[in-house]
Amino acid sequence: MQDYQVSARKYRPPRFEELVGQDHITTTLRNAIAKGQLAQAYLFCGPRGVGKTSCARILAKTINCSFRDSHQEACGECPSCQSFDQGRSLAIHELDAASNNSVDDIRSLVEQVRYPPQGSDYKVYIIDEVHMLSTAAFNALLKTLEEPPTYAKFILATTEKHKILPTILSRCQVFDFKRIRLQDIADRLALVCRSEEIVYENDALLTIASRSDGALRDALTMLDQLAGFSGGNLTNSLVCDQLGVLDKALFVDCTKTMFAGDPTQTLQALDSMVARGYDSILWVLGMASHFRNLLMAKTPGTTELIDSGQEYRQQLIIQSQETTTDMLLAGLHLLNQVELQYRQSRQPRLLVETAVMKICYLAQRRQKNTNPEPIQGPKLPAESETHPLQGITTRLPVADFKTPAQVKIQSKVPSESSPNNLQELRVQESSGQALKDFSDQKSIPETQGGANFQKEHSSKPISSNTQNTGTATTVDFLQTLRGHLGKTQGNTKPIPKESSHQWSPPPPSSCQNLHKLWQHLVQECRDHNLGGLEGILSRNMPLEEIQDRPPGSNAKASNEPLFLSVILYSDTEKSLFDGEKQGILDFLVEFGGFGTRPQWAIQQQENNTQREKFLTEPERFNRLNAENEDFKDLSTRLKLFLI
Numbered sequence: 001m002q003d004y005q006v007s008a009r010k011y012r013p014p015r016f017e018e019l020v021g022q023d024h025i026t027t028t029l030r031n032a033i034a035k036g037q038l039a040q041a042y043l044f045c046g047p048r049g050v051g052k053t054s055c056a057r058i059l060a061k062t063i064n065c066s067f068r069d070s071h072q073e074a075c076g077e078c079p080s081c082q083s084f085d086q087g088r089s090l091a092i093h094e095l096d097a098a099s100n101n102s103v104d105d106i107r108s109l110v111e112q113v114r115y116p117p118q119g120s121d122y123k124v125y126i127i128d129e130v131h132m133l134s135t136a137a138f139n140a141l142l143k144t145l146e147e148p149p150t151y152a153k154f155i156l157a158t159t160e161k162h163k164i165l166p167t168i169l170s171r172c173q174v175f176d177f178k179r180i181r182l183q184d185i186a187d188r189l190a191l192v193c194r195s196e197e198i199v200y201e202n203d204a205l206l207t208i209a210s211r212s213d214g215a216l217r218d219a220l221t222m223l224d225q226l227a228g229f230s231g232g233n234l235t236n237s238l239v240c241d242q243l244g245v246l247d248k249a250l251f252v253d254c255t256k257t258m259f260a261g262d263p264t265q266t267l268q269a270l271d272s273m274v275a276r277g278y279d280s281i282l283w284v285l286g287m288a289s290h291f292r293n294l295l296m297a298k299t300p301g302t303t304e305l306i307d308s309g310q311e312y313r314q315q316l317i318i319q320s321q322e323t324t325t326d327m328l329l330a331g332l333h334l335l336n337q338v339e340l341q342y343r344q345s346r347q348p349r350l351l352v353e354t355a356v357m358k359i360c361y362l363a364q365r366r367q368k369n370t371n372p373e374p375i376q377g378p379k380l381p382a383e384s385e386t387h388p389l390q391g392i393t394t395r396l397p398v399a400d401f402k403t404p405a406q407v408k409i410q411s412k413v414p415s416e417s418s419p420n421n422l423q424e425l426r427v428q429e430s431s432g433q434a435l436k437d438f439s440d441q442k443s444i445p446e447t448q449g450g451a452n453f454q455k456e457h458s459s460k461p462i463s464s465n466t467q468n469t470g471t472a473t474t475v476d477f478l479q480t481l482r483g484h485l486g487k488t489q490g491n492t493k494p495i496p497k498e499s500s501h502q503w504s505p506p507p508p509s510s511c512q513n514l515h516k517l518w519q520h521l522v523q524e525c526r527d528h529n530l531g532g533l534e535g536i537l538s539r540n541m542p543l544e545e546i547q548d549r550p551p552g553s554n555a556k557a558s559n560e561p562l563f564l565s566v567i568l569y570s571d572t573e574k575s576l577f578d579g580e581k582q583g584i585l586d587f588l589v590e591f592g593g594f595g596t597r598p599q600w601a602i603q604q605q606e607n608n609t610q611r612e613k614f615l616t617e618p619e620r621f622n623r624l625n626a627e628n629e630d631f632k633d634l635s636t637r638l639k640l641f642l643i
């Protein structure tokens with residue numbers, strides 16, 4: 001049998017310039033050698049397999065070389081270099097601190113330091129995994145590390161810098177090794193493949209590199225194994241199968257089909273992936289990573305943050321132009337939710353499939369919104385009895401599948417809708433604001449989710465043919481309503497851009513306006529199936545004359561702010577109302593004609609109304625017996641009883 005060496009050892013870099021991906025360190029070391037300003041101790045930190053020990057050996061070899069070149073590289077031919085290459089140099093001492101971590105081990109090492117080197121300029125001590133040394137051993141090393149003989153150089157290497165004592169750190173020059181970039185690893189693998197006469201696909205090498213987590217040694221080990229398995233012919237599909245990695249092409253294709261609003265093909269791809277033995281969480285994680293890369297590819301400045309091969313990067317740049325940021329963010333949010341719920345779910349695959357359908361559905365909605373159907377000009381409420389938004393068609397999707405959200409909206413929404421219902425309704429109605437809609441309502445601060453967003457919209461000049469008129473978030477319908485009322489009141493000029501609060505219509509009819517506007521709001525909620533909000537508003541309809549004041553306030557002054565009293569019965573209602581109250585107030589101020597800005601007087605109360613509960617048959621029988629004398633009489637006479 002031939003002497004076989006694994007690639008990680010066989011292709012260990014012999015020179016600084018061949019050390020992959022650590023230019024910031026090799027440059028510093030070479031400059032230090034050129035100037036003759038070597039420190040007595042170095043600490044090399046970084047993840048496994050990135051070249052710490054290799055760099056230490058190169059440094060030891062280079063400083064002992066008799067004929068260094070102008071780039072401060074070892075010649076490789078002098079006796080010192082040759083003894084290094086053959087592994088018989090006496091100038092280098094390697095200690096594995098993982099197994100030699102006691103005080104005695106360090107004491108014997110310190111003993112050796114006292115003897116000058118034979119036949120070389122320096123003695124180099126490389127202590128690997130130095131964080132494994134005991135505290136006593138560290139302390140035994142301290143003195144020697146601080147003031148060793150001029151010929152002694154220490155190189156400590158560790159993967160866990162935080163475990164090194166500060167007293168040691170302060171005596172060393174610390175170099176942090178970086179994870180190696182994907183392309184750099186792939187290039188190195190290609191070099192090895194060419195030397196070993198292995199036929200390879202570029203994608204296959206990139207796949208190996210992506211699994212190595214930035215560690216070249218891991219990548220080389222995988223390459224050896226896969227080359228042996230494949231008989232020297234590395235194809236990407238073989239590598240993906242062997243390493244349990246999903247091909248990037250799958251994510252590119254799935255993104256294409258999902259953003260085209262086609263769940264069928266995506267679900268089929270998912271199914272075939274599961275049939276090949278992959279866990280569907282791999283698809284979720286890979287897809288999220290792909291969406292992240294697409295977001296990065298959208299702007300040239302962030303494209304560099306994608307650690308991938310050139311080919312995939314080009315694909316990302318092209319695909320990122322076909323997608324929108326809000327769709328990607330909404331998709332990412334959905335995938336993250338799946339990832340969080342996956343382990344707890346009893347039907348994890350259903351979670352993934354639902355996410356796929358939701359993303360497809362959002363894409364469909366977006367397509368329809370960007371290609372709006374012609375909208376009939378709505379009639380003005382003052383001129384006719386019809387509602388301002390009556391002429392606008394609500395564009396429900398023509399979908400061949402039904403998400404839970406869609407099923408819900410087709411049924412009557414209960415007057416007390418839960419936050420989830422509301423979210424689903426919003427998803428149903430608006431994909432343009434997909435991110436806002438999918439995010440947890442409670443997590444959005446009022447100033448961001450409500451006021452700012454509302455202000456952003458209200459600052460735009462109003463036009464009756466705005467594309468958003470078909471969507472139905474409260475913000476949108478308020479905007480639409482605002483447009484119509486602006487026309488009704490003969491206010492043809494747009495609302496001033498700076499602030500809606502500065503617009504001051506005539507004050508006398510304020511209470512009438514308020515009542516009328518409030519009715520409009522309730523009607524809008526009803527039309528747009530915002531049942532929860534409609535319930536709150538209709539229950540708290542302000543009277544024409546009376547406005548509530550805060551408790552204890554009896555004084556009546558003309559410049560006193562108007563208080564809009566709202567009673568809320570549950571936390572659900574509160575969170576729902578909190579999200580919308582700023583927008584409603586802005587709207588009322590614009591058209592209400594108030595001297596001062598109204599304020600909310602919100603009271604939260606327990607809802608004491610007894611709900612009718614479902615009765616079982618015995619309960620019904622007993623209740624009838626108790627409440628109805630005739631029935632009781634009859635049942636007694638006929639000796640009726642429940643079986």
Ligand SMILES: [Zn+2]
Nearest residue numbers: 065075078081
């Ligand atoms: Zn040499």
